[in-house]
Amino acid sequence: MPLLDLSFEQLPGVTVIAITGEMDATNRGQLESYLEERGPDLREQVVFDLAGVPFMDSSGLHVLLACAAACDERGGAARLAAVQSLPARLLEITEVVAYVPVHPTVADAVAAASAVARNMTARAPD
Structure with missing residues (x-):
């Protein structure tokens, strides 16, 4: 494995x-366990840096989508960044790009997520 x-x-x-x-x-299972044990606060913005992922099948995509849905339910959001060509094709075929923002670089994704996080903080009740 x-x-x-x-x-x-x-x-x-x-x-x-x-x-x-x-x-x-x-x-x-390794990715699911990692996200459960050390993963993000799902009320926040989450960026998945996929620059080091040359291949992703539907199993990997399912884990990312489950995390994105959990973030959405709790008021956060997930973004994908620096997606290589084969995983990008999977995202295109499955039309995931219509539901989860995909950014060309991690810096772009972090900037977009940070802007949303700042807006959420500014609107939070005292």
Whole structure:
């Protein structure tokens, strides 16, 4: 079973989760466990850095979509960033891009997520 390399960075209002490796059925459980144990506050903005993911099948996509749905339910949002060509094709075929924002770079995704987080903080009741 090929393992994924997973890491996260907590920024104000934004969690960046970097994934490296092929995302498929053999390591789906690893990603799910990681998100449950060390994952983001789903009320915040989450950016998945996919620059190190050369391949993703429907199993990997399912985990990302489940996280995005959980974020949405709790008032947060998920974004995908730096998607390579094969995973980008999967996102295009499945029309995920209509539901989850996809950004060309992690910096672009973090900037967009940070802007949303700042707006949410500014609107929060005292």
